Amino acid sequence: MRMSGSGSGSRNPTGGDTGRAPRVDFHHNFLTLPYALEDMLAAARGYRLGITLAHQNLAQLPRHLEESIAANARSKLYFTMSPADAKRLVRHVEPRLSEHDLANLGRFHAATRLVVGGEEAPAFTLRTEKLPAPVPGRAAQIRRELRRRAPTPTPTPPDPTAPPPPADPRRTAR
Secondary structure, three states, X not given: XXXXXXXXXXXXXXXXXXXXXXXXXXXXXXXXXXXXHHHHHHHHHHOOOOEEEEEOOHHHOOXXXXXXXXXXXXXXXXXXXXXXXXXXXXXXXXXXXXXXXXXXXXXXXXXXXXXXXXXXXXOEEEEOOOOOOXXXXXXXHHHHHHHHHOOOOOOOOOOOOOOOOOOOHHHHOX
């Protein structure tokens, strides 16, 4: 799995960090926008909006999207990957890490290259923590809380000044 963060670009026009950072797993499967994702990534970087994009392998991405992520998502975190993906991604972590390093990361290990203070820091490896055991009943509790907080839909009253809708020709043609 590869996760890429965007948002370490130029200063926010309003000054400072936006404090917003959406996380999108398998973004290539369901993220549909009225404009190209590449344009969104470039704009997000300019506004210092951090976006985490996660996917399993490079074959899931069109080449132009892969290149846009490489250019605009400057901080990168990599878990173990195929040798083919390591061959294409090693350019982001050289000279500190090799293709072999990327393709042979151990369990709970990752490779990263961060942008710190607006500059790319040298790549390094790290050890992640194992996920804690699930809390029994937590999922049901979260669903109940979300239902409680959800607004109650209220129907919009019809506009008395609006013209009547046109007749449906499928219903009147008999």
